[in-house]
Amino acid sequence: MLTVGVDVGGTSVRAGLVDAAGSVLDLRRAATPSGDDALEDAIAAVVGELAADHGWAPQRRPGQRRPGQRRPGQSRSGGVAAVGLAVAAFVATGRRQVHFSPHLSWRGAAVADRIERRVGVPVLLEHDANAAAVAEHRFGAAAGARVTTLVAIGTGIGGALLVGGELFRGAHGVAPELGHLRVVPDGRPCPCGKRGCWERYCSGTALVTTALELLVRWRGSAGPLATAATADPGRLSGRRVAAAARDGDPVARRAMQELARWLGEGLALVADIYDPQVVIIGGGVAESATLFLDEAREHYAATVTGAGYRPLARIRTSQLGDQAAIVGSALLARALIDG
Ligand SMILES: [Zn+2]
Incomplete structure (x- = not known):
């Protein structure tokens, strides 16, 4: 069937x-x-x-x-x-x-x-x-896990929680809305109406915002990203920043480090609420995981409550991809x- x-x-x-x-x-x-x-x-x-x-x-x-x-x-x-x-x-x-x-x-x-x-x-x-x-739990990176959180990083962040293999949706069906956890008080504005939401710092969109901020701060910096942004800042995309980071562009690499930091810090918040056994990182940005995931794991391990004295979630990329x-x-x- x-x-x-x-x-x-x-x-x-x-x-x-x-x-x-x-x-x-x-x-x-x-x-x-x-x-x-x-x-x-x-x-x-x-x-x-x-x-x-x-x-x-x-x-x-x-x-x-x-x-x-x-x-x-x-x-x-x-x-x-x-x-x-x-x-x-x-x-x-x-x-x-x-x-x-x-x-x-x-x-x-x-x-x-x-x-x-x-x-x-x-x-x-x-x-x-x-x-x-559900797919990752049945066939992929979270097979057999008791508590799984999925963080899909793309334009924004999509979140999911599985407990004992069952989806947890909250009382009204909309949980968990992880992308709008506030990680920076009075931070970057978010289309949801708040400021400082996690996805404003950890997403493809955030990569572009961070890169443009860095280019202003590091005025005169060289590299393909600086050239592209000068020509047309509106055409920068998360994918382009990731490609530039892969090529060693200093601004893009720093933007990727910022994403790694915020991913780790956000996952520490998620661990405070759900204490997951496995965290799956999915979404389009996960395709560039080699550029940020190890660093994100380090930030997570260093900032999670009880760091050094508690079991840590295993943080993996999606096996089933898109x-x-x-x-x-x-x-x-x-x-x-x-x-
Ligand atoms: Zn928001």
């Missing part, structure tokens, strides 16, 4: 056909359009492409089936039986609705129902970091058909 996991991100919609062992058998991708209808059409289209190429005929007849109810013969068909959507959004506790998403158009939207009507099979919603954490949310949401969707 196969399910489809869809990672609905701010720039792309990626759908994967996933088997019970967590293997991604096929992938489709589309650009994320703006507007609810266009976005839902794009999701239905990538799922439909997988369906068409793998011999599954979606039943586009709304209202025939309760959500999660198995279609006759579905479990023996060998086709796609359910779809999991991993979204960077506040997902309501029933996992049928999106309350709000900073990078997508949905506001108070009954997303699961709408996509079910389009694709004709049960649909489940999950926060993308939660989906990634497919973690696809695999996790496809895995969670299996619950709609397995029982």
Whole structure:
């Protein structure tokens, strides 16, 4: 029995056909359009492409089936039986609705129902970091861990917590919002309305902010990053800063050291709350982990409460990489058909 996991991100919609062992058998991708209808059409289209190429005929007849109810013969068909959507959004506790998403158009939207009507099979919603954490716990870097925290570092920070293999979502379904822990009082402004949030210091966006601050402070410094920033500061990206750090650019390397410091300090806060056995570092910035992870581990070990006298969390990078949310949401969707 196969399910489809869809990672609905701010720039792309990626759908994967996933088997019970967590293997991604096929992938489709589309650009994320703006507007609810266009976005839902794009999701239905990538799922439909997988369906068409793998011999599954979606039943586009709304209202025939309760959500999660198995279609006759579905479990023996060998086709796609359910779809999991991993979204960077506040997902309501029933996992049928999106309350709000900073990078997508949905506001108070009954997303699961709408996509079910389009694709004709049960649909489940999950926060993308939660989906990634489930996949890493089942098949990846957190296999067998009792308490796992996932920190997905990209444009911002996405967080997830698994206790005994189960997701912890808090009372209203939105925990843990790790990126907005305040690490610097009166620090850098954050789009959430606060100042000094962790993700303002530890993200791809933060790498750019730090690099630009350093270039002002070290006026006249040489190097490819200084040249690029002088030409067009608006075009610097976290990926570019990471590439420059890899090439030995002094400003970029210092920006990376700052990220390492704040990652370590933030993880020390996380350890005070959750005391995780394993911390998974995911997201796009994790692809550059060799540039910062050892240093972040040192900061974490030095600043965690009780440093030197307590067991430390193992801090690892994601094993499933940018497919973690696809695999996790496809895995969670299996619950709609397995029982
Ligand atoms: Zn914030």
